[in-house]
Amino acid sequence: MESFFYPHSIVIYGASENFQKSGNRVLRNILNYTSKNVYLIHPRKESIKVNEITLKAYKTIFDLPVKNIDLAIIILPVQYVLDALEECIIFQVKSVILESGALYLKGENDEYNVNRINQIRVKLNKLNQTRVMGPNSIGIYSANKNGMDLTTSLIYFEKMPGLKKKNLSIVSQTGLTLSGLLLGQNYIQEVGISKIAAIGNKFDVTESDLLDYLESDPNTNAIALYLEDIKDGKRFMNQCKRISKKKPILLLKSGKTEKGKKAIISHTKSMAGDYKIIEAMSKQMGIVTVEDFNELFTLSKMILSQPIPKGNRLAVISISGAGTVLSCDLAEKYGLELPPMSKAQNEKMREIYPKWAWEDVYNPLDIWASVELVGPNKTYEFAGETFLEEESQFDALVYLITGIKESEFDWDILHQINGNHPDIPIYMGFFGGDKKLLLNWREILEEKYDIPTFTSLSLMMKCISKALRLS
Structure with a gap:
């Protein structure tokens, strides 16, 4: 290979x-x-x-x-x-x-x-x-530490996204991964990409050949698969059991429905297999299945840019009361917990709130009253550090803000909190807002600080739940 x-x-x-x-x-x-x-x-x-x-x-x-x-x-x-x-x-x-x-x-x-x-x-x-x-392959992408990246894609690339600290390798039966999906990482790089292999109709090289190679590849920290069929089920299963103990494996398997299976025969001339069997096998093998490419890349950036949560207990800090309510609903839907603050945390958190808002100091935390009182920088830093000062209480810290100038703060604060609590992941969710402002925030957070951002609270909670399967 x-x-x-x-x-x-x-x-x-x-x-x-x-x-x-x-x-x-x-x-x-x-x-x-x-x-x-x-x-x-x-x-x-x-x-x-x-x-x-x-x-x-x-x-x-x-x-x-x-x-x-x-x-x-x-x-x-x-x-x-x-x-x-x-x-x-x-x-x-x-x-x-x-x-x-x-x-x-x-x-x-x-x-x-x-x-x-x-x-x-x-x-x-x-x-x-x-x-x-191949055939019906558009080949490979390979990133190099010297910046001289290679692609054989039939889509022209003026530049490549390159490597980050931790990187994903992709094996797929679609040219999308070597065209639009790879191009999408050039604007704001959410995920480091080490290698992509678009294996097409599998005349010779299969997903299992690539898995053997990527298992020992030093630049591959996680593996994503888009498969329409699995060539050798027994070999694949044994490989995944072994590799998933060292590197997370994410699987997007198409052909779940009868119409989907017929479309696969047209696309790659292969048989799709029973998705229920594949899904059951994935749980035995330590693989995490996803529903579409958006979820695949969202979960990938979550597990590669921040530590995987050790448990399901979230601390949520929201610019809006709607964020606190929605986070309660979605946490329950996806099997996540929002533990209450300790008495000491509650008393300390009140220091940055007006007295009339003390009743609203709990987890999940609506921080708008505090932003108006002491400003966004102090609010976001104080609230985050207060949640995490009792290290065994929470497993992840979630910020939810909207794209307006009034909620902007010094993003280096999150980087400092990350450094003070290196085992606790930080996630940033956005509730709409000024699109230019949000793009600028995403670029800083994703590319400079490796803090993943999300435009869907539901997808973020779903991916946190799936990431826990890898912990």
Whole structure:
């Protein structure tokens, strides 16, 4: 698997000078990573020029001036895929990514093509030198500590999100993870991304091959899976039991309904399996299942940016009384507790409240009266530290504010509270407000201080509940 993510030599079938072609975008992504040891295969052109770089083109892989190739990317019309794949196997390329949508044109010489695929499989197994990802894959993303990140995506990336202190690796059966979902991390990076593998229709490389590799990858702290089917259930189950003890595994499994299963057959030509069985297995294996990509990334940033809560007891500080009421309802829904303050905490907290509001001093805490009396900086710091001064009482600290200038405070205060109580996670929830202001707050909190933010209180509480399964 190493040569997929850290290739020293790359061959591209289907590179193009036309900016509208996928082969052009793939080549530009590769050239952002390196222009050294990049070789192009083209039956008609002698060279291809992209980004002021001219690369020589060779008619076949056997014409190359080198004998050892780490990675070949095939992005050709479907009718040429099998020829290119067989060449790569004979040449003993270490890794091949099939970005073409299929191995052959269905309905044209089906019996011949199926027999040929079987022969190619025999050759692949006999030579035992090449691994193949795809077809219907757009390949990989690999972040490097030196900032020279690699992607083979057919979507062009001017920049990559890169690594954070802790990072997620993703194995998926969709190109979304190497297009829109990865691009989304470029604006405000909520999650550090180490590696992505879009494995497509799994002609050869499967989720289990990637799990074995990511288990020992030093830059992977958690693993996310989007799977439409599971190739080898027994192997997968044994792997997850072992790996989940060291690294959290999150699973988004599609095909829960009969219509969903039919859509999977259309998408990746595979069978979905019974979701109820997979869900039951996930509990035995220590995997946490999620409902969609939003929940997948939300839970990922929660467990990677802050410590996982040791228990279900929350301290909630809200700018609004609505936040306190909603947090009570949602805590009960998701099996979380809002323990009362101790008598000493209550008496201390009253120091920052007007006397008329003393009856409202409890957990969850409405702090608007305090903000008006002593200002937001003192309120948020004093309330947070007072909640956490009895270390064994609460397992997480939740702030709920709205995007208005009157509720803004020095965000370094949260960083200091984090430092004073390193085992207690801090979460920030937003109740709407000025969108530009909220984007600015998110950028500071997520990228500078690694404090996760949430625009849905319900999703935040749900993810806290799911994170507890990993504690």
